[in-house]
Amino acid sequence: MSQTVEMTAELPGTFYTRESPGSEPYVSVGATVSVGDTVGLIEVMKMFNPVVSTVAGTVVEVCVEAEDSVDVGDVLLRVEVS
Amino acid sequence: MxxxxxxxxxxxxVQDQGRQGNYHLGIPPSGAMDQMSFRAANLLLGNEETAAALECALLGPELTFSEDTQVAVTGARMQPSLDGEQKPLDTVLDVRAGETLAFGFASAGARGYLAVSGGIDVPVVLGSRSTYALGALGGLHGRTLxxxxxxxxxxxxxxxxxxxxIPSSMQVPVSREREIRVVLGLYDARVEVQSLKRFLSEPxxxxxxxxxxxxxxxxxxxxNFVPREPPFGAGDxxxxxxDACYPIGSIQVPSGQQPIVLHRDAVSGGGYMMIGTVISADMDVFGQMPPNTSVRFVDVSLEQALQARAERRQRLDGIRAALRG
Known part of the structure; x- marks a missing residue:
């Protein structure tokens, strides 16, 4: 039985799905992630902080749009744990 | 220790009461953004009220202590824990030698203040231990940890x-909607009357x-600005x-787009009109506003601002009375 884990924001700020406008998104639906992989960035106080995966599995949903404002505890993505 | x-x-x-008297040279006061919570943390421990403490923005540090001591955490709702065991905010905590202090996410507010018995001992620079990171001055090596x-x-x-x-009635509020009181001037006349009204009515x-x-x-x-010919020396x-002096708390609106309220590490002057200045009594609140907090700017008179300053002083006196001895 697979289990889905919600990855939540540990910081408030602006969520970014890619490192720069020209680069590929860190993850999209269907992507495989490992523990420690960067899955996005949260910008706050002019600092870009990596959002790091705490689980290994497959991304089943990206819950925020690029450059959305996020608050602490907001669900960023759902990962089906492998 | x-x-x-x-x-x-x-x-x-590292932050304390800040350094006064150098802003005309471009050196801002720095110091704890939320002075009320910072002072309360020291008062809990019986420290000098302005002993240097750690200002922990949004995501707290992990620290180990070489000796038994006492600490207090105030301000943002960032749950402290010692060796993984959750501890309360706004109270005196015993720490044993070797223990690790960590913090949970800031569930409300933006800056936790960690005071340690005896205060943080870094060199005093121009009368303060406060860190001014932009100028690499004060604190620990002039930077964040x-x-x-x-x-x-x-x-x-x-x-x-x-x-x-600390009685809960004396804690700095950490709600997600705030009213910030403002004395208009010196350049509000640059803005059309209806536009100024809208600025003061919108969140x-x-x-x-x-x-x-x-x-x-x-x-x-x-x-919307009142049309004019730029005076000699002003940009287009x-x-x-x-160019004019920027008071701490002044609200500049570059190109009329997004207002910026200057705080304790601000630059001291420049060429943007200031629509008004946040009253001193409301400056602490900024320290507890994370991104996405909703604010309304409320126009008050100088008399009301002075009254609010007196009330803030009384509130601080109340905390002193409640926590001394």
Whole structure:
């Protein structure tokens, strides 16, 4: 039985799905992630902080749009744990 | 006693009451953004009220202590834990030698204040231990904390009874909607009357880039300026003025787009018109506003501002009376 884990924001700020406008998104639906992989960035106080995966599995949903404002505890993505 | 920084947190810095009297040279006051919570943390421990403490922005540090001591955490709702065991905020905590202090996410507010018995002992620079990171001045090596840093502490006062707590009525509010009181001027006449009214009636949201230098707001309607010929020495943008001093708390609106309220690490002057200045009594609140907090700017008179300043002083006196002895 697979289990889905919600990855939540540990910081408030602006969520970014890619490192720069020209680069590929860190993850999209269907992507495989490992523990420690960067899955996005949260910008706050002019600092870009990596959002790091705490689980290994497959991304089943990206819950925020690029450059959305996020608050602490907001669900960023759902990962089906492998 | 030494405190070792295992993890620095997002932007943790040594802060105290700040350094006054150098702003005309471009050196801002710095110091704890939320002075009320900072002072309360020291008062809990029986420290000097302005002993240097750690200001922990949004994501707290992980610290280990070389000796038994006492600490207090006030301000943002960032749950402290010692060796994994959750501890309360706003109270005196015993720490044993070797224990690790960590923090949970900031569920409300933006800056936790960690006071340690005896205060953080870094060199006094121009009358203060506060960190001014932009100018690489004060604090620990003029910067925010890094992994592996060692902090020394001053001579501890006699230990306080564990459990002494700040009454909740005396804590700085951490709600997500705020009213910020403003005295208009000196350049509000540059803005059309209806536009100024709208500025004061709309909610503005704290932008994510807000920091100790300034708080930027978004979500409101851009200002309409009164047409004019730029005076000699002013830039061409309608928001430009002949360079002037920027008071702490002044609200500049570059190009009329997004207001910026200058805070304790601000630059001291420049060429943007200031629509008004936040009253001193409301400056603490900024320290507890994370991004996305909704703010309304409320126009008050100078008399009301002075009254609010007196009330803030009374509130601080109340905390002193409740926590001394």
């Amino acid at each position: 030494a405190i070792e920084v295992k993890k620095p947190g997002l932007a943790t810095s 890094q992994p592996g840093d060692l902090l020394e502490t001053g001579k501890p006062p006699p230990a306080r009874p564990v459990g002494k707590t 503005w949201q704290v932008a994510s880039e807000s920091d100790r230098i300034g708080y930027r707001f978004k979500g409101g309607t851009p200002l 943008d309608p928001s430009n003025i002949v």
